[in-house]
Amino acid sequence: MRILLVEDERSIGGAVRDQLNADGQAVDWAESLVAAGEFLAVTDYDLLLLDLVLPDGQGSDLLKRLRAVGSVLPVIILTARDRISDRIAGLNAGADDYLVKPFDLNELSARIAAVARRAAGKPNPETRLGAVTLDPAARRASRDGQPVTLTAREWALLDALLRRPGAILSKPQLEESLYAFGDEVESNAVEAHVSRLRKKLGHEIVETARGLGYRLGAGA
């Protein structure tokens, strides 16, 4: 997933970015509302992590602007404000979830997975593809009942495909899910990950649409 993190506190932002990177998510980190606006203007994100108190204004204003133009981007608010009225206000402004600081990073990972799942219209975290069972939230995969270990990048790629079943995703689209701005994109990384996924989960898990990109295996 490509995630935009809006957070002005360096130590929190750094740790959250590292955590999400370790989860295999591509994270762009904005430290102000203006920077966040610039990121949103040039890239499509799968999820927004939004702090409420920022040096140049209220995060809730950005959220309201997004919702006003019809954006359905899933948003999780990260805030030090713990009052239930703040929470209600945040959710009313269009947030999908609300996490009060200080929070546990693993809790954040779980919430991100849950919100992304809900946004994809799949409340059930488990997906069965033929002999393969996938639980991206718990990071569990199995083939013919045997557990299979996937790397974070492999999960990220699979996740991108799972969220748009049937759709063909181009190589640059998949790269966007894997790498944030400033990350050095390894050449043929997508091909390499696809090939390893096929080796671990079976060739039919990812289909190649020649010249266009990849999609989730229909026969899988």
Place this chain on the structure above:
Amino acid sequence: MTGPYSLQRRLSLLLTLLVLALWGIATLAGAVIVRHELDEVFDSALQELAQRLLPLAVETLYRDDPTDGPRHIAALAGHEEYLTYLVRDADGHILIRSHDADPSAFPGRPTPGFRSFRDVRLYTEAGVSGTVFVEVAEPLGHRREAAWEASLGLLAPILLLAPLSLLAVWGGVRRGLVPVTLLRRQIERRGDADLTPIAGLRLPSEIAPVAGAVNRLMARLDRALAAERSFAANSAHELRTPLAGALAQTQRLIAEAPEGPLRDRAVAVAASLNRLSHLSEKLLQLARAESGLFPPGPPTDLAPLVPMILDDLIRAAEGRLLIDPAAPLIATIDPDAFALLLRNLVENALKHSPRGTRVIVRVLAEAVHIRNQGPVVDFDRLRARFARGTTRASGSGLGLAIVDALAAATGAAVAFRSPAPGAVDGVEVVLTPPA
């Protein structure tokens, strides 16, 4: 002044007494004037009688041969005389006397003019070159009685009107003091949380400054409390942010460090940071609860908030916490105060029940029932601030202090029962927010 006294009673009494005193003075002055006028009238009658009597007496004396003894002018019939008279010569020998006349009532020698002698008023008229004196006497009791009766006539209406005037003054003062009563009611109706200025009352100039002073005081109080609240809110934010940063960094350290003493240390730091953040959160909650300002809002159904308030606890409890917010919970309590109350009570219920047992939160009959399967608890001991129960559960011990302060500030009722009704152990807490 030892106790409070009634301004109305004081004013009524004072005014009534003042009116009565003035009335008394007026009556006294009236009596004196009446007395004086009566004296003039009676004196003039006395003088008139003497002057009329003189020619008659002279004629009587000179028509008959003068003899030595006193004579009576023939009386018409025996009757009681108000006025008696003597006709005497210059030496005081009685020449004629009226039949009731008492010579001892007349002083030694006749002297023309008015005289008062003992209890008698006298008038003497001289005639025949000062050889014959007519003296008329009238007992003073008579005119005293007349003066007294006239004064009584003045006094009688006062006795009748005094209670009436007391009533009238009482009513008038009461009416006059209506603005004071209104002002008092307005201030009383404010309650604890309403610090808006008093307005919309037409107050007299004596009371208006009081209302103004109260308004200024309330404005100052409002500012002070707002500052305190914003301090509590800001310090929560200011404290949480660096704590969140430190905790997140430490968690990354744990994730990235290799197995071994370095990671163990990072785990210990994370545990300390968690305790610190928990304690600071409780202290801030207590500060907020004790600032005591949770104005009641319009009646709202709080039941849908219950899962939201307990959201992270449900997650952390891993199936131990069951929520059943099926019934509505209509209350006027501030939602933040309700959230703090509920969270603290549920946290306690979770903390003080063994692993594997369940904590059930139900909304029933306009109250939240929180029930656990922990040990039986003696709440009198537990409720003392900072006093921990006998359990080894970790915690600040501030939860119940926060609950107490919030219940007092919002009027919510919190009842503890242990063992829980229908069970041999556990605790049931019933939180009833004000309707």
